[in-house]
Amino acid sequence: MSVLDVKDLSVDFGHHRNLVLDKVSLAVDDGQRLGLVGASGSGKTVLASAIMGLLPDNAHISGEILFRGTNLASLGDREFSKIRGRKLSMVFQEPMTALDPTMKVGLQAAELISLHRDSNPMATRDRVEQVFDRVGLSDAGKVTNAYPHELSGGQRQRVIIAMALMNRPALVICDEPTTALDATVQTQVLDVLDSELAASGAACLFISHDLNLVARMCNEVAVIHAGRIVERGTTEDVLNSPRHPYTRGLLATARIDQVEPGERLPVIEDFYTPDDRDNAGRHTELPRRWVSQYGPRQWRRSR
Amino acid sequence: MSVYTIDHVSRRFGSRRRSTQALNDVTLSVKEHERWGIVGESGSGKTTLLKILAGLDSPSEGKVLFMGKCLDIRDRATLGDLRSSVQMVFQDPRSSLDPRMRVGDIISEPLRSPLVKGKVPADADARVAEVLDAVGLPADSQRLFAHEFSGGQRQRIALARALAPNPSILLADEPVSALDVSVRAHVLNLIDDLVDSMGLTLIMVTHDLAVVRHTCDHVGVLYQGTLVEAGPTAEVLNNPREEYTRTLLASTRLGHA
Numbered sequence: 001m002s003v004l005d006v007k008d009l010s011v012d013f014g015h016h017r018n019l020v021l022d023k024v025s026l027a028v029d030d031g032q033r034l035g036l037v038g039a040s041g042s043g044k045t046v047l048a049s050a051i052m053g054l055l056p057d058n059a060h061i062s063g064e065i066l067f068r069g070t071n072l073a074s075l076g077d078r079e080f081s082k083i084r085g086r087k088l089s090m091v092f093q094e095p096m097t098a099l100d101p102t103m104k105v106g107l108q109a110a111e112l113i114s115l116h117r118d119s120n121p122m123a124t125r126d127r128v129e130q131v132f133d134r135v136g137l138s139d140a141g142k143v144t145n146a147y148p149h150e151l152s153g154g155q156r157q158r159v160i161i162a163m164a165l166m167n168r169p170a171l172v173i174c175d176e177p178t179t180a181l182d183a184t185v186q187t188q189v190l191d192v193l194d195s196e197l198a199a200s201g202a203a204c205l206f207i208s209h210d211l212n213l214v215a216r217m218c219n220e221v222a223v224i225h226a227g228r229i230v231e232r233g234t235t236e237d238v239l240n241s242p243r244h245p246y247t248r249g250l251l252a253t254a255r256i257d258q259v260e261p262g263e264r265l266p267v268i269e270d271f272y273t274p275d276d277r278d279n280a281g282r283h284t285e286l287p288r289r290w291v292s293q294y295g296p297r298q299w300r301r302s303r
Numbered sequence: 304m305s306v307y308t309i310d311h312v313s314r315r316f317g318s319r320r321r322s323t324q325a326l327n328d329v330t331l332s333v334k335e336h337e338r339w340g341i342v343g344e345s346g347s348g349k350t351t352l353l354k355i356l357a358g359l360d361s362p363s364e365g366k367v368l369f370m371g372k373c374l375d376i377r378d379r380a381t382l383g384d385l386r387s388s389v390q391m392v393f394q395d396p397r398s399s400l401d402p403r404m405r406v407g408d409i410i411s412e413p414l415r416s417p418l419v420k421g422k423v424p425a426d427a428d429a430r431v432a433e434v435l436d437a438v439g440l441p442a443d444s445q446r447l448f449a450h451e452f453s454g455g456q457r458q459r460i461a462l463a464r465a466l467a468p469n470p471s472i473l474l475a476d477e478p479v480s481a482l483d484v485s486v487r488a489h490v491l492n493l494i495d496d497l498v499d500s501m502g503l504t505l506i507m508v509t510h511d512l513a514v515v516r517h518t519c520d521h522v523g524v525l526y527q528g529t530l531v532e533a534g535p536t537a538e539v540l541n542n543p544r545e546e547y548t549r550t551l552l553a554s555t556r557l558g559h560a
Contacts, residue, residue, distance in 0.1 A: 039484075039485045039486070040453070040483045040486075153345065182344040183344070183510050183551065184550060186554070209484050249485070250484070253484050253487070253488045256487075256488065256491075256514070256517055257513045257517075257555075259517060261518075262517075264492055264495070265491055265517065267489050268488075
């Protein structure tokens with residue numbers, strides 16, 4: 001049974017109705033790991049935000065986002081907050097901005113538990129330390145008492161992963177979880193994510209621009225380009241025999257280690273040029289208008 | 304001829320009681336037209352090293368010779384020499400470009416610097432158009448602001464600014480790590496072409512060995528402030544002598560390459 005079933009989801013923004021997602025359909029089965037690959041501006045983060053109910057007010061959504069049969073797209077804030085962080089959680093890209101700088105990380109993690117269920121402080125603390133311990137934060141007791149800036153990038157991302165797993169969710173959305181990290185730390189964090197997802201049995205939507213990472217983490221891959229899913233299949237099939245030219249381009253750019261040193265690196269345009277330049281330009285280049293929509297509310301009022 | 308001679312350089316931050324050793328006795332020599340890649344994880348001191356080379360910081364111990372002369376950033380004359388021939392590209396084009404300046408002004412700003420002298424092109428407007436063309440951006444982009452461009456295009460603007468005063472040495476601090484994999488190829492190809500056609504010496508800091516393998520002919524591996532290994536790229540990557548280099552290779556899946 002699918003834990004998440006996105007049906008014909010279209011999202012556009014603001015007055016100009018810039019279409020960012022165009023009839024996206026995507027299903028994730030229970031316990032399955034689906035990778036979502038695309039370049040920046042392809043709409044992958046908007047899709048994640050839409051599922052999490054974190055889109056700004058000026059976004060227009062059509063279509064359905066079924067999570068265990070409930071349509072998240074039509075849910076109000078009050079009902080949504082019962083699901084978000086509990087059955088549905090997210091690992092963000094930038095751990096420094098995802099954590100509250102003025103709050104000890106243990107307290108932030110404990111808040112997740114106390115918001116969603118009645119739990120006495122002792123049990124909450126035990127659970128926090130237990131999960132921190134599981135994600136490889138050695139000396140969990142000390143880490144819980146630290147502020148985010150006192151931790152390294154890798155430790156912060158482990159905290160974020162621990163928080164995402166805290167309430168034993170059915171689905172974890174990982175939006176570029178290791179992009180901000182070093183190569184060696186990245187490997188360790190992915191290992192932790194891998195084993196903890198397996199242990200908890202949670203399904204995962206793993207978003208990244210790097211096919212190598214997705215191949216490592218997921219058994220199925222969907223490729224998103226200009227707001228549309230252009231290809232979906234098992235990781236093996238997509239990597240070995242990509243059908244869409246855009247996927248072929250993505251594959252070639254990801255494998256820079258296979259190019260002889262000094263030779264010209266392949267770029268996407270060698271494989272794929274959008275037929276309709278205007279149309280594609282509108283999709284792939286999302287300039288300031290899109291950025292401002294994530295900005296403060298005053299911007300909307302002044303318009 | 305050696306462009307840079309880094310002679311037993313150490314850099315400590317903080318007070319005597321609580322200090323961090325960012326660089327520890329680093330010795331390295333960079334010759335003209337070499338392309339150096341400095342690799343290491345965050346906190347290994349690679350950015351500190353680059354800052355010292357760019358004259359934005361100075362070593363606590365040891366010295367750096369630039370073109371045979373001791374680099375002292377308090378001395379305006381030496382600093383002028385340095386600024387005239389060394390330019391830098393930073394990691395994040397979102398924060399290294401002034402949001403309130405037009406692209407044309409950003410690119411021509413180094414030409415107006417009182418420190419930059421010598422072979423500076425006289426006609427600033429013509430030079431801006433020239434470097435914009437070199438980095439593959441349309442000429443009319445000089446009237447726009449940086450936020451109107453995508454990440455890859457912004458890194459092109461940063462490159463254009465660095466190239467405007469005709470430098471002979473290009474320092475790059477993680478020039479592609481803030482970019483998408485698909486955009487990375489474009490920017491790396493561009494850096495490659497520019498270094499070739501302008502005969503630049505390149506010193507690039509990165510955490511990605513695959514990038515170094517592709518772009519650089521020499522590599523130095525920094526680990527906790529110490530230069531553990533340095534030499535021609537092929538040699539270091541094929542026969543890493545240090546345990547740490549091997550770990551780094553394994554984590555980038557280049558071990559088999």
